[in-house]
Amino acid sequence: MHLVCVDCAARHPAEMRYSCERCGGILEVAEPARLPRPLPGAGMWSADAALCVSDPAAVATLGEGGTPLHRAPRLAEAVGATGQVWIKDETVNPSGSFKDRAVAAAVARARELGMAGIVCASSGNAGASAAAYAARAGLPAIIVVPTHTPDEKLTQIAAYGARLVRVDGHYSNAYRVGLELAERHALANVTTTYLNPYGVDALKTAGHEIFDQLGGRLPDWVLVPTGAGPLVKGVVQGLRERSGGRSARLVAVQAEGCAPIVRAFESGRREVEAWGTPTTFASGISDPLVGYERDGTHTLDLVIATEGLAVAVADAAIRAAMALLARREGLLAEPTGASAVAALEMLLADGRIGRDATIVCMVTGHGFKDFKVWRAMPPASGADLPVGDRAAEDRPG
Ligand SMILES: [Zn+2]
Structure with a gap:
């Protein structure tokens, strides 16, 4: 297994790397490692796919993937x-959300490489996923989100016990702070853009x-x-x-x-x-x-x-x-x-x-x-009607 730059084709070792040293390009996994045998009942890990991890003990699965x-x-x-x-x-x-596929693989690879924790910049779903898999793996997690992230996603992240960092402005600001925190604390960055090649590969x-x-x-x-x-x-x-x-x-x-x-x-x-x-x-x-x-x-x-x-x-x-x-x-x-x-x-x-x-x-x-x-969705019987008292009555207290 190694990493290859999608832009200049430079080859890099299969470390926790996020971009090409030569040109800054996106890295992808080549010849991915696989487990010695599939993990029965464990979603995508049960399907004999090469998911960049060879040590079963590194996998902290919740049954992600294998969806209908x-x-x-x-x-x-x-x-x-x-x-x-x-x-x-x-x-x-x-x-x-589908983020569980990427995050489970990225966290497993981080564990296999012996990293001490994870960082994830997220608009909410990847952060909730990272928080869940960090809990499952027993790793500390820092989740960086924009301040306008939906309340339910913030609540979900907090529920799993992750440390939440809120950043003003849009998602790209959170992305930048995530890079800084991962670098400063030597944590694996499992952000689900093209940043983490092991996550993307899954x-x-x-x-x-x-x-x-x-x-x-x-x-x-x-x-x-x-x-x-x-x-x-x-x-x-x-x-x-x-x-x-x-x-x-x-x-x-x-x-x-x-x-x-x-x-x-x-x-x-x-x-x-x-x-x-x-x-x-x-x-x-x-x-x-x-x-x-x-x-x-x-x-x-x-x-x-x-x-x-x-x-x-x-x-x-x-x-x-x-x-x-x-x-x-x-x-x-x-x-x-x-x-x-x-x-x-x-x-x-x-x-x-x-x-x-x-x-x-x-x-x-x-x-x-x-x-x-x-x-705030109008009721089905009057989908073209404005939400008013009727909708309020339909809602349980
Ligand atoms: Zn390159």
Whole structure:
């Protein structure tokens, strides 16, 4: 196992490294180590994937990964799809989001390397995940979040006993403070941008599972809620590994209020530039990429390589998609988690995705993560009515 720079191909040893010494580029894992045998009943660790760890004693698992792929016929009907629409339900991961795959692997690798604790900069979900796995592993954790992080996510992080550091402004400020703290205290940085190569590598398991759950075939499209974009990489890599190098077409879904990758895609530029101030309620993809614009460029390269798309959806469309998922398929998602469904509706309507296509939407985070959005949701019987006394009466005390 070693690390390779995605930009200049320089080779580095498999230490806890976060960028290429030669050019500052993103590092990825090559020839990943694997456990001597799979761990039965332990989610992604039970599937015989090479997850960069060879010592079973380093793995602190909560059963992450191995999530269901649900056929969604009632959702398909509502959005006008005539082909198969599938939901990859990442909300059932142990801490409620897909981040558990990356964090569990990054924490295991940190333990294997004998590191004394972890740091994670997060908009909430990765921080909650890091706090949970640190608790499970018996490691101290420092979680750095923007001050506007949803209350439920802050409560979840604190519940696991992690030390919480709040930073003014948007996510990229927290990212910078996370780098400083990890360096100063010699802790493993498990931040879930492209920073930690071992964490990113584990996201390939989502692609493996999709391929296997579809009976060994590729879907036509996979729609992925996208901040920096490591889940885009994970899905593409996993599908390629399973299918002899081919991939579905990927759609990177961002919010209109924070869409640096979409802006580059639409203008035909191949270099992503940082976004100004994010203005979306979808906290999980509210990442302006300030200081790590290369992450966005790497994701854009992957999307283009699959002949995919990058699209932005309005908060109102996300809210409508949350209601559709809950009321038509029984799946409670946070705003980021429903953004892929919002994008699907738009792309079917404008013809960029054919109605008869086989489509997978990644639903990345649970609705409990940001419950104030649900508290403000109009009741189903009058979805076009403003929230008023009626909604208040419907709520339990
Ligand atoms: Zn390099």
